[in-house]
Amino acid sequence: MKRHHHGLPWPRLHRSEDVACEFCDAVQKAPRLREGEAAYCVHCGELLYQNRPRSLSRATGFSIAALIFMALAHAFPFLTMSAAGSRNELGLIACARAVAADGDPLLAFLCVVFTVVAPLILIGGILYLCAPLMLGRALPGSLWIARALQRSEPWSMLEVFLLGFVVSLLKLGHLAEIRFHIGLWALVAVVVSIAGATAGIDRRELWDRLELANAR
Amino acid sequence: MSPPTFAADSGLASCHTCGRLGPVADGRCRRCGAKLHLRKPDSLARTLAFLGGAIALYVPAMSLPVMRVSGFGGGEDSTILSGVVTFWEMGSYPVAIIIFTASILIPILKILALLWLCLAAVGKVGGSGRKLALTYHVTEIVGRWSMVDVFVVAILACLVKLGTLMTITPGPAALSFAAVVILTMFSAMSFDPRLLWDRRRHTS
Numbered sequence: 001m002k003r004h005h006h007g008l009p010w011p012r013l014h015r016s017e018d019v020a021c022e023f024c025d026a027v028q029k030a031p032r033l034r035e036g037e038a039a040y041c042v043h044c045g046e047l048l049y050q051n052r053p054r055s056l057s058r059a060t061g062f063s064i065a066a067l068i069f070m071a072l073a074h075a076f077p078f079l080t081m082s083a084a085g086s087r088n089e090l091g092l093i094a095c096a097r098a099v100a101a102d103g104d105p106l107l108a109f110l111c112v113v114f115t116v117v118a119p120l121i122l123i124g125g126i127l128y129l130c131a132p133l134m135l136g137r138a139l140p141g142s143l144w145i146a147r148a149l150q151r152s153e154p155w156s157m158l159e160v161f162l163l164g165f166v167v168s169l170l171k172l173g174h175l176a177e178i179r180f181h182i183g184l185w186a187l188v189a190v191v192v193s194i195a196g197a198t199a200g201i202d203r204r205e206l207w208d209r210l211e212l213a214n215a216r
Numbered sequence: 217m218s219p220p221t222f223a224a225d226s227g228l229a230s231c232h233t234c235g236r237l238g239p240v241a242d243g244r245c246r247r248c249g250a251k252l253h254l255r256k257p258d259s260l261a262r263t264l265a266f267l268g269g270a271i272a273l274y275v276p277a278m279s280l281p282v283m284r285v286s287g288f289g290g291g292e293d294s295t296i297l298s299g300v301v302t303f304w305e306m307g308s309y310p311v312a313i314i315i316f317t318a319s320i321l322i323p324i325l326k327i328l329a330l331l332w333l334c335l336a337a338v339g340k341v342g343g344s345g346r347k348l349a350l351t352y353h354v355t356e357i358v359g360r361w362s363m364v365d366v367f368v369v370a371i372l373a374c375l376v377k378l379g380t381l382m383t384i385t386p387g388p389a390a391l392s393f394a395a396v397v398i399l400t401m402f403s404a405m406s407f408d409p410r411l412l413w414d415r416r417r418h419t420s
Contacts, residue, residue, distance in 0.1 A: 017237070018237055019230070019235070019237055020222075020223035020228065020229075020230040020237050022230055022235065022409075022410070023349060023409050023410065023413070024222075024345070024409075024410060024413035025223045025224055025230075025413060025414070026220035026221070026222055026223075027220065027221050027222065027223050027226070027228065027237070028220065042220060043220045044345055044349065044413065045346070049235075079375075081375050081376075083378050083381070084378045084379065084381040084382075085379075086377065086378050086379055088374065088375050088376075088377055088378075090371060090374055090375055094374050095367075095370045095371055095373075095374045096370070097374075098370070098373045098374035098377070099369075099370050099373055099374075102373055102385040102386055103385070104386050104390065104391060106391055107366070107370070107390055107391045107394060108370075110366075110394055110398075111366075111367070111370050114363065115367075143248055143249060146234075146248065147233055147248065147250065150233060154360060154401060154405070157360055157363055157367075160360060160361055160363050160364050160367060161367045163314075163361070163364050163367075164363075164364045164365075164366075164367030164368045164370075164371055165367070165371060167311055167314055167315065167364060167368050168368050168371040168372055168375070170308060170310060170311045171303070171308075171311055171368070171372065172372075172375070172376075173308075176378075203234070203235060204234075204235050207234040207235065207236065207247060207248065211247050
């Protein structure tokens with residue numbers, strides 16, 4: 001395991017394996033990297049891959065944290081707004097339900113995909129792959145999960161939702177009495193943890209390790 | 217340094233999913249099972265098709281109301297543009313600037329950037345490789361932030377349900393605008409940046 005062999009490159013199956021730059025298609029030897037180093041294409045200078053420090057522990061740790069905070073973000077409202085005798089709670093699901101109730105079920109469905117489903121696939125997938133990989137193992141369906149999490153990444157938009165939340169607050173301004181709750185701080189923590197987990201491990205490292213674990 | 221060799225010239229393709237280099241004759245990637253292609257299939261046609269859809273839907277997204285505010289004095293529709301103007305006039309410059317950037321500036325710039333990349337890929341316009349690569353990266357990263365206005369509408373629709381005093385509901389433009397963002401994201405994903413370099417290799 002990388003953590004115990006500090007400074008060693010992650011394992012590559014075929015020692016002489018070539019890579020092609022995914023930007024300009026130039027074939028080159030894949031250099032072995034120390035932790036924290038990155039390889040760039042000799043032809044166009046694009047990033048080829050990075051050897052992220054303590055990748056598996058970071059990805060595992062951050063994804064566990066993200067799952068816990070995600071549960072909290074769903075269990076508690078982000079804020080409650082009281083005005084004119086009525087009181088409304090804001091949450092990810094509550095948001096989608098309100099949109100659906102207002103007659104736009106398709107938009108509600110998209111909201112659920114972007115703020116609930118895609119983040120869950122992304123973070124659950126990273127945990128499902130990286131935790132067993134720390135022991136050099138891959139659980140059944142790992143290839144399918146790896147593909148699914150890669151597909152879901154651009155559609156996981158919790159950080160965009162958070163910006164939308166800030167804009168909404170500025171819009172509402174002095175309109176009503178607003179109270180913040182645990183759910184909001186949990187949401188901020190989810191956004192940070194997801195960023196930490198996805199930046200934790202390079203895509204090529206994940207696939208190389210999966211290949212190695214599946215070959216055992 | 218010897219001149220580089222290119223994967224496509226020797227029938228090799230890097231897998232779109234896992235990045236492994238393998239002979240395209242295999243059909244599927246030996247590591248992850250994804251289909252291998254020398255270049256993303258029909259890259260330019262797909263990019264332009266998604267882009268055309270996005271441009272078409274941008275019209276209703278801008279002209280139809282994005283949300284409806286109803287209350288005592290009847291209803292009031294607001295479009296994305298009228299929202300920006302209102303907040304600017306109210307002196308809420310940060311809100312006006314964020315919404316203008318995310319909902320108007322970024323989608324237009326992204327559509328133009330993708331058109332430019334497609335033109336560069338067929339050799340109609342020039343441009344240094346670095347500049348084109350940067351354009352591609354920026355369009356890929358920045359596009360999703362346009363969705364912010366859709367979330368604002370959803371959040372306001374959830375919070376502002378104050379009975380007869382004031383109620384906000386999403387308008388038809390919200391869905392069109394979400395579709396514009398989704399289509400431009402698909403468009404950027406369909407574009408294969410290797411086409412930009414293929415062009416230079418064959419002409420030089």
